[in-house]
Amino acid sequence: MRPVSYYEEHCDSKDIRPWVALVILLAIFGFTLAYASNPDAFASPKAMLAKLPSLPSVSLPRIAFLPQSTQKKRANFANRVVIGALAGAVPIPFPELTTDAYWVDPESVGEPYGHKVRGLLTFRGNPTRTYYGEGPVPQKPQIAWRYPRKRMCAMSADRGVSYEWCGTGWTGQPAVFEREGRTWVVFGAYDKGVHFVDADTGKDIMPAFKTGDIIKGSVTIDPDGFPIVYSGSRDGYFRAIAFDGKKPRELWRLSAHAVSPTLWNNDWDGSGLVLDDHLFIGGENSQFHVAKLNRGYDDQGRVTVKPELVFHTPGWDQELLTAIGDQEVSIENSVAVHGNKVFFANSGGLAQAWDLAGLRTGAIPKRAFRFWTGDDTDASVVVDKSGHLYVASEWERRNARAKKIGQIMKLDPNAVGKVSPIKWSLPDQKGAKSGMWATPAIYQDLIVAATHSGRIMGIGKDKADMRWTMELGEKTWQSPVVVDGVLIQGDCSGKLRGYDIKDTRAAPKKVWEIQLPGCIESTPAVWNGRIYVGTRDGYFYALSDLGL
Secondary structure (H helix, E strand, O other), X not given: OOOOOHHHHHHOOOOOHHHHHHHHHXXXXXXHHHHHHOHHHHOOHHHHHHOOOOOOOOOOOOOOEXXXXXXXXXXXXXXXXXXXXXXXXXXXXXXXXXXOOOOEOHHHOOOOOOOOOOEEOOOXXXXXXXXXXXXXXXXXXXXXXXXXXXXXXEEEEEOOEEEEEEOOOOOOOOEEEEEOOEEEEEEEOOOOEEEEEEOOOOOEEEEEEEOOOOOOOOOEEOOOOOOEEEEEOOOOEEEEEEOOOOOOEEEEEEEOOOOOOOOOOOOOOOOOEEEOOEEEEEOOOOEEEEEXXXXXXXXXXXXXXXXXXEXXXXXXXXXXXXXXXXXXXXXXXXXXXXXXXXXEOOOOOEEEEEEOOOHHHOOOOEEEEEEEOOOOOOOOOEEOOOOOEEEEOEEOOOOHXXXXXXXXXXXXXXXXXXXXXXXXXXXXXXXXXXXXXXOOEEEOXXXXXXXXXXXXXXXXXOOOOEEEEEEOOOOOOOOOEEEOOEEEEEOOOOEEEEEXXXXXXXXXXXXXXXXXXXXXXXXXXEEOOEEEEEOOOOOEEEEEOOOO
């Protein structure tokens, strides 16, 4: 079991009656003692306050990513205790508080990535990969603008064969955020550039930052307000790029060859997470990395970083290599963090957790969970409030393990001993190539999963009851997006559709459809009445109702 902090145990408890009773008893007892020793002190409120002893300082535990709702709970709890101490005229003893609290509060599932920067800042929105944007969702979306003037294309080699790549692909979700009175859209593309676009006009805010090869993954905007975008590229580097001037500038780059040992290649498809000045990122070098960023500003007010690589580890082990019979074990998904654990999987199908407790004070992370799905797992691991994992795998190796386990599963990473971590699993094994590249979405009691073959499934979150299925007929690598009860799903024919799924037990009702040129592999971003998405035709689009 994971450790329980004092805050978690007491501040969020649904039954705080013992604490309330204790405060009341202490208040009565303190008042009685104070009155017995000096009844004259209660002649006036001023005299009473003058006799109050000094109160102890209260320091609540530190949590790197704490949702606003939980911040209010903590403040209310502290206020109740202090008021109780005042009423009793005696100090309340505080139990020792944890000094290394959660990196990510479990209560933040489904909420934005902090509150310092308003926006959709990373792939799937937050550290648990469960936030999909802010509505309203357009009711009859039309193309508001197309970017840029000329198609975004470049030549790049895949397994030794070079060909032209255009537009944006898997995962390719743009970041959309508010900065200095303007809405920014930032994304990486197949023209080798990171683009900075005005959401209202579709014009460049500043020139694109060019890397040495195409960009397939989703960028991350610094959640603490530093003007930094974090992005990988197929050129072998993961970068921190500043956007605090007239043009972007590289602050730092991490080479895929900076660590050893490595396997597979030097691409970076994952979207990094920044928590408490630490960057967490997996690479196609098959390693997981943690860097202390040491962010700041120089004398001219320009943002700076001085990163130190504080931890890295292979995402594979010999047991995995023996089981799969090859060395394709790259980490292509975006790591997720929940509580004090980081979760990811690799192309060998190894889903895993690493314990981050103590990392701030120099402790070395230890692997806390290991589960082999049997096949390539490029979709990101999704974590719910209870800490359960939703893992989607591909059907390519077609081995006995993948056939038995299935391609979409719910796992309990805290299962110990002979208890199976599999809460439920379902297959998707039609055709020579099937399974899932898309990351599942959580909506209330529903899991929405999209398959390579174009089948969309609505699965009961707890019991794996198949609520509904839809056959789109085309490849669906785009991860499902659900905002305000509307499921937004694109396919490789270029159709983007909206479905009403507010009733999670009823079949989805299609409420709109728009045809875009080019395959939709990238995951759309929904923000304030607009949908932003790129396609393989070479362009990026903003969609909205007419007049918006």
